[in-house]
Amino acid sequence: MFSLRSCLSVIVHTPNSSWQKTIVRTIKQFGKMSAVFVYGTLKRGQPNHHYLINGTKGKGRFCGTGHTTQKFPLVIARKYNVPFLLHLPGTGHEVAGEIYLVDDQLLQFLDEFESCPLLYQRRTIGIRVEQWEDKDNTLLVKPDVDGILKCFLYNTTTYEEDWLKLPYYNNYDPIGNPDQPKYVLREDR
Numbered sequence: 001m002f003s004l005r006s007c008l009s010v011i012v013h014t015p016n017s018s019w020q021k022t023i024v025r026t027i028k029q030f031g032k033m034s035a036v037f038v039y040g041t042l043k044r045g046q047p048n049h050h051y052l053i054n055g056t057k058g059k060g061r062f063c064g065t066g067h068t069t070q071k072f073p074l075v076i077a078r079k080y081n082v083p084f085l086l087h088l089p090g091t092g093h094e095v096a097g098e099i100y101l102v103d104d105q106l107l108q109f110l111d112e113f114e115s116c117p118l119l120y121q122r123r124t125i126g127i128r129v130e131q132w133e134d135k136d137n138t139l140l141v142k143p144d145v146d147g148i149l150k151c152f153l154y155n156t157t158t159y160e161e162d163w164l165k166l167p168y169y170n171n172y173d174p175i176g177n178p179d180q181p182k183y184v185l186r187e188d189r
């Protein structure tokens with residue numbers, strides 16, 4: 001039997017047809033990418049989004065939108081009005097967000113940026129994909145037949161008891177929704 005690794009190695013080292021070249025390009029571009037679901041300040045239009053797409057902290061690519069398959073409480077807490085998805089599955093709402101493929105460098109940056117594991121922890125959870133962007137069919141990561149994709153997400157068990165009394169949201173949008181407390185930008189972020 002040939003292993004997947006040895007088959008890929010043959011394809012990578014003898015690229016002599018156009019489909020092989022496409023595969024090589026795909027493996028090189030997205031081979032080591034992880035799917036991350038973002039629901040807070042990393043979303044489009046939010047203050048920390050640029051880290052995902054400007055390439056300075058590693059490679060990231062938008063690939064779709066979706067909701068958590070389970071309910072979670074999404075609250076806005078602390079003096080800087082930071083969004084936190086509390087790791088209490090079954091309480092709150094199915095939370096909306098965006099899916100990105102990120103390389104190892106960007107994933108490591110995100111771990112540090114989110115003060116993982118002290119403030120947030122990175123967990124794998126199921127996301128029901130609503131929109132999927134893969135026009136050329138080059139992504140190695142895809143939702144399953146039921147439209148579910150397992151993604152990393154930054155949520156937390158290290159929250160304060162009081163946060164459970166805060167309002168629970170299904171979509172973080174302090175810019176469009178005047179009821180949500182506005183995020184306070186800090187110099188060091």
Ligand code: PCA
Nearest residue numbers: 038039040041042043154
């Ligand atoms: N950043 C991460 C977790 C909360 C936050 O503001 C995100 O957008 O998913």
